[in-house]
Amino acid sequence: MTDVQKMLSEAFSRAIRESLGEEFAAVDPVIRASTDPAHGDWQANFAMSLAKRIGKPPRVVAETVLSALRLDGIAASTEIAGPGFVNIRLDDALLARLLSELSADPRCGVATADKHDVVAIDYSAPNVAKEMHVGHIRSTIIGDAITRILEFLGHTVLRRNHLGDWGTQFGMLIEHVRDLGWNPAEDHEISDLTSLYKQAKARFDAEPEFAERARNRVVALQAGDTETVAFWKQLIEESKKHFGRIYQQLGVKLTDDDYFGESYYNDMLAPVAEELMASGVAVKSEGALCVFPPGFKGRDGEPVPLIVKKTDGGYGYDATDLAALRHRIKDLDSTRLVYVVGAPQKQHFDMIFAASRLAGWLTDGIVAEHVPFGSILGEDGKMFKTRSGDTISLNVLIDEALKRAYDIVAAKSPNLSEEDKQKVARAIGIGAIKYVDLCNDRIKDYVFSWERMLAFEGNTAPYLQNAYVRICGIFRKAAEAGVVWEGSAVQLSAPEERALVMEMLKFSDVLGQVSRSLEPHRLCTYIYGLASMFHSFYEKCPVMTAPSDQLKRSRLVLCQQVARVLQLGLSLLGIETVEQM
Ligand code: ARG
Numbered sequence: 001m002t003d004v005q006k007m008l009s010e011a012f013s014r015a016i017r018e019s020l021g022e023e024f025a026a027v028d029p030v031i032r033a034s035t036d037p038a039h040g041d042w043q044a045n046f047a048m049s050l051a052k053r054i055g056k057p058p059r060v061v062a063e064t065v066l067s068a069l070r071l072d073g074i075a076a077s078t079e080i081a082g083p084g085f086v087n088i089r090l091d092d093a094l095l096a097r098l099l100s101e102l103s104a105d106p107r108c109g110v111a112t113a114d115k116h117d118v119v120a121i122d123y124s125a126p127n128v129a130k131e132m133h134v135g136h137i138r139s140t141i142i143g144d145a146i147t148r149i150l151e152f153l154g155h156t157v158l159r160r161n162h163l164g165d166w167g168t169q170f171g172m173l174i175e176h177v178r179d180l181g182w183n184p185a186e187d188h189e190i191s192d193l194t195s196l197y198k199q200a201k202a203r204f205d206a207e208p209e210f211a212e213r214a215r216n217r218v219v220a221l222q223a224g225d226t227e228t229v230a231f232w233k234q235l236i237e238e239s240k241k242h243f244g245r246i247y248q249q250l251g252v253k254l255t256d257d258d259y260f261g262e263s264y265y266n267d268m269l270a271p272v273a274e275e276l277m278a279s280g281v282a283v284k285s286e287g288a289l290c291v292f293p294p295g296f297k298g299r300d301g302e303p304v305p306l307i308v309k310k311t312d313g314g315y316g317y318d319a320t321d322l323a324a325l326r327h328r329i330k331d332l333d334s335t336r337l338v339y340v341v342g343a344p345q346k347q348h349f350d351m352i353f354a355a356s357r358l359a360g361w362l363t364d365g366i367v368a369e370h371v372p373f374g375s376i377l378g379e380d381g382k383m384f385k386t387r388s389g390d391t392i393s394l395n396v397l398i399d400e401a402l403k404r405a406y407d408i409v410a411a412k413s414p415n416l417s418e419e420d421k422q423k424v425a426r427a428i429g430i431g432a433i434k435y436v437d438l439c440n441d442r443i444k445d446y447v448f449s450w451e452r453m454l455a456f457e458g459n460t461a462p463y464l465q466n467a468y469v470r471i472c473g474i475f476r477k478a479a480e481a482g483v484v485w486e487g488s489a490v491q492l493s494a495p496e497e498r499a500l501v502m503e504m505l506k507f508s509d510v511l512g513q514v515s516r517s518l519e520p521h522r523l524c525t526y527i528y529g530l531a532s533m534f535h536s537f538y539e540k541c542p543v544m545t546a547p548s549d550q551l552k553r554s555r556l557v558l559c560q561q562v563a564r565v566l567q568l569g570l571s572l573l574g575i576e577t578v579e580q581m
Contacts, residue, residue: 002505002506002508002509003098003505004042004074004090004094004098004505005031005033005042007074008029008031008042008044008071008074008075008088009028009029009031011069011070011071011074012029012031012044012046012065012069013025013027013029014068014070015065015066015068015069015070016029016046016050016065018068019064019065019067019068020050020054020061020064020065024050027046027050028046029044029046030044030045030046030049031043031044031045032045033502033506034087034088037495037498037499039081039085039087040077040079040087040088040089041088041089041090041498041502042087042088042090043085043086043087043088044085044086044088045085045086046065046086047059047061047062047065047080047083047084047085047086048083048084051084057084058083058084059080059083059084061084062080062084062085062086063080065086066078066080066086071088073091073093073094074090074091074094075088075089075090075091076089076090076091076092077089090498090502092492092493092498095492095498095501095502096489096490096491096492096501096554097490098501098505099490099492099501099504099557099558099561100489100490100557102504102505102561103557103560103561103564104487108504108507108561108564108565108568109504109505109507109508110152110153110507110508110511110568111508111512112153112154113153113154113155113512113515116154116155116156117150117155117156117334117335117336118155118156118158118332118333118334118335118336119150119155119156119157119158119334119335119336119337119338120158120160120328120332120334120336120337120338121143121146121147121150121157121158121159121160121338121339121340122143122160122161122162122324122337122338122339122340122341123139123140123142123143123144123146123147123159123160123161123254123338123339123340123341124136124139124140124143124161124243124247124252124254125139125161125162125163125164125341126163126164126239126243127163127164127165128163128164128165128170128235128236128239128261129169129173129193129194129196129197129235129238129239130164130193130194130197131193131194131391131393131394132243132246132394133391134375134376134383134384134391134392135341135342137376137394137397137437138342138373138376138437138442139340139341139342139373140247140250140252140254141250141252141433141434141437141438141574142340142371142373142437142438142442142520143338143340143371144250144252144253144254144574145434145438145520145523145572145573145574146338146340146371146514146518146520147159147253148253148571148572148573148574149511149514149515149520149523149572150515152511152572153511153512153515155336155515158328158332158334159253159254159258160258160260160324160328161254161258161259161260161261162260162261162262162324163236163239163240163259163260163261163262164261164262165236165239165261165262165263166261166262166263166266166320167262167316167317168215168218169197169200170217170218170221170232170235171213171214171215171216171217171218171221172200172201172203172204172210172211172214172217173196173197173200173235174214174217174221174228174231174232174235175200175210175213175214175217176196176199176200176203176210177196177231177234177235178231182231182234184227184230184231184234185230187234187237188234188238189238193238193239193242194393200214222314236261240256240259244256245395246394246395246398249398249430250398250430250433250434250574251430251574251576252574253574260324262317262320264324265320265323265324265327266315268323268326268327269315269319269320269323272308272319272322272323272326273289273308273309273315273319275359276289276291276308276322276355276359277289277308279359279360281355281358281359282308285305286311287311288305288307288308288309288310288311289307289308289309290305290306290307290308291305291306291308291322291351291355291358292304292305292306293306293351293354293355293358294354295354296347296350296351296354304347304351306318306322306351306352306355307319308322317348318348318351318352321348321349321352322352322355322356322359325337325352325353325356325361325362325368326356326359326361329356329361329362329366330361334366335365335366335367336366336367336368336369337366337367337368337369338369338371338518339368339369339370339371340371340373341370341371341372342372342373342375343372343373343374343443345370345372346370346372349368349370350370353368353370356368369518371442371518372442372443373442373443374442374443374444374445374446375445376437376445376446376447376448377445377446377447377448378447378448379447379448379449381447384448397433398429398430398433400450401429401430401432401433401450401454402425402426402429402430403429404429404450404454405424405425405426405428405429405432405454406421406422406425406429408425408428408454408462409421409424409425409428409581412581413580413581416580416581420580423578424578424580424581426576427465427575427576427577427578427581428454428461428462428465428581429454430575430576431461431462431465431570431575431576432453432454432460432461432462433453434461434573434574434575435453435460435461435464435524435573435575436448436452436453436460436461438520438521438523438524438573439459439460439521439524439525439528440521441519441521442519442520442521459524459525459528461570461575463528463531464527464528464531464566464570464575465570465575465576465577465578465581466581467531467534467535467566468563468566468567468570468577468578468579469577469578469579469580469581470538471534471559471560471562471563471566472563472579472580473580474543474544474556474559475556475559475560475563477544478544478556481544483544483552483553483556484553485552485553485556485557486557486560487557488550488553488554488556488557489550489553489554490554490557490558491550491551491554492554492558494537494540494541496533496536496537496540496541497537497541497555497558499533499536499537500530500533500534500537500558500562501558503529503530503533504530504561504562504565506526507526507565507569510522510523510526511523511572520573523569523572523573524573526569527565527566527569527570530562530565530566530569531566534559534562537558541555543555543556543559
């Protein structure tokens with residue numbers, strides 16, 4: 001609830017109690033922001049339901065309550081409309097005061113969360129020796145935005161990059177690099193991790209002798225053989241370098257300290273299996289140790305298991321996720337577990353959560369959420385791929401974004417220094433890649449289009465970044481004209497000014513919603529709406545040529561607050577702003 005909503009709720013509750021009697025003390029006055037400014041700023045919608053209870057027409061009930069209502073300093077007017085809505089127009093002086101408060105608040109009016117959570121967020125999670133695919137890209141960008149927002153709201157956020165660094169594929173990878181003449185004691189620069197993987201896979205499929213060696217190598221790795229482990233570590237280090245460069249280019253918060261790969265849980269697997277067996281949650285089935293959480297059936301109607309321990313005694317993806325979840329709750333004291341992983345893994349996580357409930361790890365008061373997302377499609381509507389059918393390399397994608405953004409900047413602003421052109425191109429190019437991934441409901445697929453995402457019109461990063469730049473331009477003019485305005489008194493009259501203030505008062509609520517739904521597009525929609533409102537304001541309300549000096553300064557304060565919300569909002573999405581472009 002915003003402060004205004006709270007003030008109105010309290011005043012209406014008091015009036016209901018005083019005019020209708022104590023037995024109505026608990027009635028919710030149903031205060032909502034009005035959707036149409038022509039009907040006032042807020043509405044109180046209590047009269048219809050109360051009318052039934054009292055047996056009088058709603059308008060009469062509303063009149064009775066209004067006669068006891070005291071809104072001095074809050075509302076300028078109230079009026080009963082339609083079947084009995086109460087429309088409320090806020091006092092301009094109140095809005096002016098609230099704007100001054102917002103502009104003095106480093107958090108732009110955003111409250112910290114009432115309940116503090118320790119959030120373990122599992123995101124990015126690429127696989128060693130493989131190129132990040134679309135699933136990892138979206139996970140990285142969406143997870144990073146969620147991380148920033150939850151941290152800003154005061155939660156403790158534990159980033160868990162569940163790197164795919166364990167499994168049978170390492171047998172063939174290690175045999176292959178050994179054959180290539182790698183030395184376990186030396187570092188090896190791998191320029192092309194993917195083709196290394198592809199070569200190893202091709203040999204595994206085609207050469208029985210190689211496949212045999214690869215299988216033995218898996219056993220050696222599991223047994224901790226020194227040479228094998230050294231090769232394995234090299235592959236991981238090389239992959240981390242590769243992913244680290246991408247994280248840095250994208251400007252996401254993930255660092256080397258955030259890797260808690262699958263192998264991190266190796267020592268926990270056997271105890272977890274034992275615990276699950278002892279409690280009867282896991283049972284032996286066809287030689288394997290399995291959990292059958294109720295309600296999960298395969299296509300054949302048979303119950304599907306989570307495999308805790310395979311027939312050959314090995315542990316896999318399911319076991320690791322069970323151990324990781326247990327660790328995050330029992331050892332890290334997490335109260336909220338978030339998994340930003342593509343929609344195809346929904347059933348996997350539903351089953352992991354169900355099994356963890358059976359095991360007594362995931363108890364009431366702890367929330368576990370799978371945050372799924374859809375695919376990226378090419379302009380042909382099919383999966384986003386290169387012409388030859390390969391997944392698009394993130395490196396290539398980033399380079400192209402930077403190049404295209406640079407060309408746009410060079411054409412638009414030839415006078416910028418080379419350094420500034422690069423800086424702006426970075427902000428726009430990376431911002432566009434991220435924003436396009438965040439601005440739609442994440443569960444939906446979206447079509448990747450350079451033209452659309454780099455456009456300066458519409459719901460795009462460049463449009464929002466440009467709105468910020470335009471406001472910075474106003475400040476430059478003010479400075480040139482020697483206008484001192486910071487901290488000036490605010491004076492509001494035009495509907496566009498009032499609308500902007502009302503909108504900025506909602507920022508805190510919007511972030512609260514995003515933190516609950518983990519849907520960053522709600523923040524995008526909000527910032528885009530604010531930028532569009534600013535556009536209308538700027539057309540109707542001259543700033544530097546305002547009718548009076550006082551109004552000029554007041555409008556500069558308003559502009560500054562819009563700029564601050566735009567900048568903070570974009571930064572919470574992981575998107576940079578620049579002052580000129
Ligand atoms: N590495 C996995 C993949 O590429 C994603 C891991 C997601 N996180 C997890 N805890 N399972 O599909």
